[in-house]
Amino acid sequence: MSPAPALDKPTVGLAALFATSGVIHMVRPQVFESIIPKPLAGYRLELVYASGVAEIACAAGLLHPATRKAAGLASAALLVAVFPANVQMSASQGRRAQRKGTPQAQAFFAGTLARLPLQWPLIRTALRAAGR
Template sequence: MPQTTPPLDKATLGLVTLFLTSGATHLVRPQVFEGMVPHVLPRRRELVYVSGVAEIACALGLLHPRTRKVAGLASAALLVAVFPANLQMSASHAKRAQRKEDTASTAFFAGTVARLPLQWPLIRTALRAAGRL
């Protein structure tokens, strides 16, 4: 029995919007993301550009029924691949919050930590779009 393409639901549209916005920002303001790239990786600017293009490609793939399954899997893989960057961002802001000891730095650090578990619902949405959940 052939599998049907999962519908373009609100959650998937939200992921599309997130990827398009973030991907465009990666290309227009790469310096914002360079500090998130784990220090062990070389060529940070290029990696930011590549991840931005990947986000846009995944978003566009999720929109079309013919490419939604593959794009859903690619989106889940991309979200897993960038998770270390999110960890790096939290670690960097933890150091700043400790040094500055001001409310804004501490609040921003708390936001980066709160953001980490939000990656999992995004991965689930991508896998649902792929027809895997």
């Protein structure tokens, strides 16, 4: 069995991002409930909590050498799994920006769009932490 990849700054950054987001999922779940894709709407709160727990577990796993490989793979899978929620957020914010027409609503919408392609470098970082 090969040793875990070294703990580098990108992996620490991904762990910090997951830890922060995971805690927010736990203490302010309402922030995330609206971005659950419509087919899963009956399980909004449960999915928000589950994804928060998963993010915290991935964060902790990325930091420890014995669990880094598995956590890297789990982190990449989690990022892929939550991508539809990020798309839903952009679609919802796009409609809101059209209705409101305010610069703030339009800026927030632009931010949600800019966030979508940023998932790929995060996935790459997770896979690199897994030694892939």
